[in-house]
Amino acid sequence: MTPLRDCRDTFLHFLSDNLSGITVHPLRCDPNDPGADVLMMNAVNVQYLNVDLETVATQQVVIDIVNDDENTAIDWMTNIWQLLRSAFYTTLYSYTDPSLPVYQESNVFWDRNAVKFRRIVNENYTHYSCVLPLKFTAVI
Amino acid sequence: MALSDKLIRVADKLLNRFDVTDRAIYKRVYTRTGGDALLGRPGTVSYVDTIMNPQPIFGELSFHRGNTPRNSVGLIDSGIALIGDYLLQCSPTSVTVTELANKEMTFIAKDSNGNEEQFFIVTYKASAVNGVDVFFTVLLRSKSR
Numbered sequence: 001m002t003p004l005r006d007c008r009d010t011f012l013h014f015l016s017d018n019l020s021g022i023t024v025h026p027l028r029c030d031p032n033d034p035g036a037d038v039l040m041m042n043a044v045n046v047q048y049l050n051v052d053l054e055t056v057a058t059q060q061v062v063i064d065i066v067n068d069d070e071n072t073a074i075d076w077m078t079n080i081w082q083l084l085r086s087a088f089y090t091t092l093y094s095y096t097d098p099s100l101p102v103y104q105e106s107n108v109f110w111d112r113n114a115v116k117f118r119r120i121v122n123e124n125y126t127h128y129s130c131v132l133p134l135k136f137t138a139v140i
Numbered sequence: 141m142a143l144s145d146k147l148i149r150v151a152d153k154l155l156n157r158f159d160v161t162d163r164a165i166y167k168r169v170y171t172r173t174g175g176d177a178l179l180g181r182p183g184t185v186s187y188v189d190t191i192m193n194p195q196p197i198f199g200e201l202s203f204h205r206g207n208t209p210r211n212s213v214g215l216i217d218s219g220i221a222l223i224g225d226y227l228l229q230c231s232p233t234s235v236t237v238t239e240l241a242n243k244e245m246t247f248i249a250k251d252s253n254g255n256e257e258q259f260f261i262v263t264y265k266a267s268a269v270n271g272v273d274v275f276f277t278v279l280l281r282s283k284s285r
Contacts, residue, residue, distance in 0.1 A: 009179045016178055028180055031283055032170070033243055034260055036180075098176030098183070 007059050007108050007136040008048055009095040014108075015046060015063075018083050022076055041125060042067050044076060049131070057138035065117070065128040073126040081115050084132070088112045092136060109135040144272035151231045151275060155194035163249040165192045165228070167235060168258070170244040189248060196230035198249070226259060226280040232273050240264045240278065247280055258283045 016024040023040070027047035030036035039045050049060040063080065067073035089109045093101035110132055120127040166189040175183020201221055228247060239245050240261060247259045259280035267275040 012178055024178065026178060026180065030180060032182075032246075032260075034262065034281075035243070095176060095179055095181065098179060098181050099174065 003092075003104070003106075003136055003138045004051065004053070004057070004059065006092055006094050006104055007057075007134060010090060010092050010108050011061060011134060012046060013093070013095070013101075014090045015044065015080070015083070019044065019076075019079060022079065039064060039066055042072075044080065053138050055137065055139075057136055059134045059136065061132050061134055063130045063132065066125055068125045070126040073128060077117055077128050080130075081117075084110065084115045085112045106137050142270065142272070144269045144274050147269055147274045148231055148233060152194050152233050155196065155231055163198075163251045163257075165196055165198055166190060166248040166250060167192060167239065168246050168248045169239075169242070170246075172244070192230065192234040194231060194234055196228045196234065198226060198228045201225045201227055221262070221279055222281070224282065225262065226282065228259075228276075228278040228280055230276050230278070232276065235276065237266060237273060237276075240276065246283075247278075 012024065012026055023043040025040040025043040025045045027037050027039070027045055043066060045064040045066060047062050047064070049062055050058075051060070052058040065073050065076050065080070067076065088111070089107040092104040092106040092108050094104055095101050114132060115130060117128040117130045120129055168187050168189050170185060170187045172182050173184045173186075175181045201223075246261070249257045249259070259282050262279040262281050264276055264278040266273040267277070
């Protein structure tokens with residue numbers, strides 16, 4: 001399995017496994033699910049953007065908090081900020097067999113001081129967005 | 141017999157008389173075991189095809205007026221229709237709202253040679269009488285686009 005895929009899978013699980021009671025919705029193109037690349041209401045949406053493949057590679061991730069209750073959105077944003085501030089890395093795993101993640105003897109890093117959310121104004125729901133570069137070792 | 145039941149029976153009889161295409165339409169329901177939906181890893185995938193009975197009205201959408209192509213997109217209920225999309229109209233006897241809402245269900249068109257074309261559901265609309273669905277209109281998009 002490729003380090004890039006491992007990085008994406010690891011970060012998704014890091015958020016999903018540690019944000020108790022919050023739906024984490026990954027955005028991706030899926031031929032079997034036309035709704036998979038659409039923002040989900042009342043969820044923390046995660047989408048991967050630009051990639052810079054070097055020995056120390058960068059995978060850009062955008063976290064979009066979308067909720068029709070502003071107070072809930074604020075609480076979720078606080079939870080995510082606290083989670084990403086509590087550490088600056090998580091252990092890299094391969095999820096080729098999702099039931100048996102395999103440690104890859106490496107980590108996924110982020111700048112815990114760069115977790116900043118901006119408001120995207122919408123009259124029907126509350127939307128906060130954070131773009132965060134993830135760093136990992138890409139051995140090709 | 142309720143009016144809705146009568147309408148469904150009439151529609152079923154009429155649908156069986158249509159011979160719109162040389163392809164038979166099936167419902168395919170996928171079952172995924174293991175895997176991880178969060179990561180988009182499907183695990184073990186299997187499916188079951190069930191032929192629709194009665195067969196639906198099924199055809200490609202036309203964006204032409206006479207010989208002149210008009211718009212390249214259109215609006216069907218809440219779905220945006222594109223050139224190359226298909227419209228499927230069927231009875232609740234052959235498919236239920238629960239099945240239409242199941243994202244693991246798709247429609248398959250099979251010809252007599254066994255060739256298949258798979259479609260996913262863009263949107264669907266139910267026509268109801270006295271609160272009972274009597275007809276469905278489904279906008280389909282081919283996966284072979």
